[in-house]
Amino acid sequence: MAMISVNVTGQDWASAAPLAPALHALPPRAAVTVMIHGYRYSPRDPANDPHRHILSPRGGSARWKSVSWPRHLRLDRTEAALGISLGWHARGHLQGAARRAFDAGDALADLLCAIKAARPDIHVNLIGHSLGARVALAAMAGLPAAHVDRVILLSGAEYRSLALAAMASPAGRTAQVLNVTSGENLIFDCGFRLAVPAPHPRDWPIAAGLHQVPGWTDLRIDCPDNRAALDRIGLGIRPPRVRICHWSSYLRPGLFRLYRRVCDPSQPDILPRLADALPRPERSRATRGPVPRLSPL
Template identity: 35%
Template sequence: MALIRINAQGETPVMHGSPHPVASILKQTQSTDGPVIVMTHGYKFAPNQGSNCPHRDILSLQPEGGTGIASQWPYQLGFGQGNQAEGLAIAFGWDARCALWQAHRRAKLAGKALAKVLSRVHQQSPQRPIHILTHSMGVEVILESLLHVPPGAVDRIISMTGATYQGRLIAALTSPSGRQAEFINITSRENDIFDFLYERMVAPAVPGDRVIGHGVNLRNVLTLQLDCPKTLKQIARLGQIIAPPQRRICHWSTYMRPGTMPFYQDLLRNREKLTLDLLRSGLPEAPAPRWSRLFARPTVVRPLFLTQKPS
């Protein structure tokens, strides 16, 4: 059982496409070796809504249609490949197909549902690592769940262009469970327009707060700006090659760009080797400012004269 699919119905977790109780299915996974990796989507996906169902798209082992931009997260994180100790993949869906402000509210309910799943898995196997991968507004689900799970239930979180405010993240990561978790904040200036729109459509709890695309100053948070050449060089030194960005604006680049998902697999399956301190060494002190990519001058490739060599 490499992958189980769970959805949030309000604050209650239910199996996707199955009448069986979540607790009974989770109990059957106790004997599997390897980490637990939970994956949840962001805005505009919703379970059981045709091509917008995440379980047919990014949360599937094999594509079943979907949006046409799918990158099957479970497979690319090492599941369904017949390897020993693959672990357990949990694909967690929630209804984010609504107005943005409604999705923001639903994410909190879904976070409470996810917390029940995480708590159950942790209770069954306290020594088993539980990691999380999420995109966009899915980070709101994860941060809410941290407020309702026991300390030590969550180990490492990867947030790809997360849609949330710095204050919200700090509150979650300074909670009893949050202090024991590591948060890798994957950003890109390709996402600036989406951060800008989020700030205008979802009011922060504290006026003047900024989204996490600007970085967060906490000991257990590491920000990796994936359109920064210096960051890509540091990742390459650690053994993973990520293709440089090709667009000025893109919301999906942080998982669609070649090399990103193998890097995340390494981060989640080799946490002891790829520590935050090791990853942090050689990185820029702060992310590039907003709009720096959108208004940057285009790179001009000058033609070589006939007498010149390429290098």
């Protein structure tokens, strides 16, 4: 099993095991996948430690929707990839956790620079849920080109203007992003917009989509046409069973098969193939209003 736990304190990171030997043990052009939890987890609190729940190879309490990301990404099976579970303090008031996500993003950027300095050939994936999407995008915004290969955002709690800024960065211009959304998350998107002020009055969460941005693919998993597109490329998923769910972007059966393909360096065309198969993007109902035209900051 190739797994390392990393925790963020402020803007610094520390790994539970030496990182350099794990990196040097990887074969050429192998993958490193960094998994980033969202709100209500914290490595400071044993009862809510993400390394004991979704970021554990064993998973944790069903109360926490603790499907094991490492197990479903098969990072517990292969020596050809390295999984890094990134823990950060995401408890307390939502506004405070949202601010700390930017610091966690700075720490993640430093971690990725260390990875690339040790192994420039490494393929780097990021996968983050909810506020973990803010952490991933904040890290990408401050990185040089080719430091991030693919990013998977799951029900991301972030605004379009900040995502555009990340995509306009050197790292963003060389990365491919899969933005997984669903109408099941609408109430949480609205709650995020109410609790965490937007940078601009007419800004919207990334559930509204950024389909016009090169390298960015929006996938709304509750849309029948999108599920049909996944079927056509052999990556079908089940339809939704509930109306409200913040965790459907990783609980829905079939999705991790897609995520494994996205994280696989031997599948360089998976996201372009998916984008070609999807129907023409339309305005997301999750916005409940007009989507503004935003230019990269």
